Amino acid sequence: MLNSATDTAEHTKNQKFFDRCARPLGLRVEQLSVPADQVASKALRMASSHSLTDILELDGSELPQFAETGGLRPLAELAVTTSGFSRGAVSLGSYRGTRYGIARAVNSLALYYDPDKLEKAGVGPPRTWRELRTAARKLTGGGSYGLAFSASPDADGVYQFLPFFWSAGGNEARLDGGEDGGGGGGRAALRLWKELVDDGSVSKAVVNWNQQDVNDQFVAGRAAMMINGPWQVPALEAQRKVDWAVASLPVPHRGTAAVAPIGGTVMTVPGSGDEGRRRNAAKILTCLNSPSNQLAWSEAVNNVPSRTAAARRYAGQNPKLAPFADLVTTARSRTARVGTRWPAVSDALAGAFQTVLTGRGSPETALRRAQRQATGGE
Structure with a gap:
């Protein structure tokens, strides 16, 4: 996975969730983390050399440039569902009506x-x-x-x-x-x-x-x-x-x-590489976005679950931050229009x-x- 988790604490938290989902499948997730403003350029370089990672985590505002080139697999083809997610969260990972990225947690102001x-x-x-x-x-x-x-x-x-x-x-x-x-x-x-x-x-x-x-x-x-x-x-x-x-x-x-604005990152599966690895990547994404994993991850990083039911539960358990959970229900993607x-x-x-x-x-x-x-x- 290529992501922006350069902060040691975030990197470590991420790995715990990745291990939780990968081990039952006999897999291991390795994070390649670079500063957030370098993820897109790093991904483009890796794609040109056919060495892009199995999972690519992008800021939601960067997804369109990758989706437009045909470099990402639609989630529907991978059997990764966003049913029960907030409208804004779905929009964050979509381009021209097709879902390419999945956000396990989102944020706003x-x-x-x-x-x-x-x-x-x-x-x-x-x-x-x-x-x-x-x-x-x-x-x-x-x-x-x-x-x-x-x-x-x-x-x-x-x-x-x-x-x-x-x-x-x-x-x-x-x-x-x-x-x-x-x-x-x-x-x-x-x-x-x-x-x-x-x-x-x-x-x-x-x-x-x-x-x-x-x-x-x-x-x-x-x-x-x-x-x-x-x-x-x-x-x-x-x-x-x-x-x-x-x-x-x-x-x-x-x-x-x-x-x-709805903010956050979305996890995508590039279209290149081995089909078996893409299927495994899809299984990891599905596990990471279970209601319990979304809730636990959101509490760990002070974001809001992208599943609406999990967001309501988050607001109940974190009343001080409940306004954020309310705001993401009407939040919009910057790239939607x-x-x-x-x-x-x-x-x-x-x-x-x-x-x-x-x-x-x-x-x-x-x-x-x-x-x-x-x-x-x-």
Whole structure:
């Protein structure tokens, strides 16, 4: 298996699950782990030399480029089922309606907050954008901002912008609206981010912060709330400086659902190699995605099971993280609408919010330019 489990603890946890599934079959799984941003290029090099591993674990956003070349076997041909999985999890591993990858756990974003600071300010966890802006203002002061998020010009910033963009109706296939609509949602999301910065409730430095920087600000007491994912839980549990809780993401208006990006990796079976090895790989994937294994793995890495029943059980056993389990039910794949165009769309979105937050353009002009960039017009 080629994956990105370079962290010693994650690598070791992975191996325990692989061994659990492989030993009854008389098999052994060997992990070849490289940094996450090198998995795709490593896989392409290995494929060109006909040495690709039996299982390839990719970030969900990278799956389309491999599926488009015909280099992956459809799960249906391997008798690997995703029945009972959340719609977002299925979409994460699909390309043009065909399932190629299976996610045993997924993640998304939510609103973390310091209960003590909110209580002192007399505010509750904000549920709407209006409440978010009001609460952020009241929570700002004494060396602490009301809210922190990542607006870096890369995948981190785009991942954090998408919940605002999508929840307002933004359309990644037509960033400026056009005939498909969605421009109003994009403009509203950009205006909200700009208003929070102009209010002084969010640091101007967010244009340089990745998601780890955001968590560092929160832990240091320099932000009362933050947008972040469940991967920050180990760091939060390891510190004693601030208390923390998790709430759902604020939405434009009451009664609307938060739409966040679904994140995580998907395990795929390359089309090359021996048919017998492919069948064995399929058996490993089926075992790894049993309800009990999904639940155990999710608890080990603070993610949410992709099976809806297992996700409900996870929420019951981990009430502090229950908002993440709720959010992944409406979460969307970044590549579902645009497929292999996602990298260009992502870069264009990053350029749009960087332009607006640094005062170099309005939401309208930034989105028009983003659409030209995303479609190769600039």
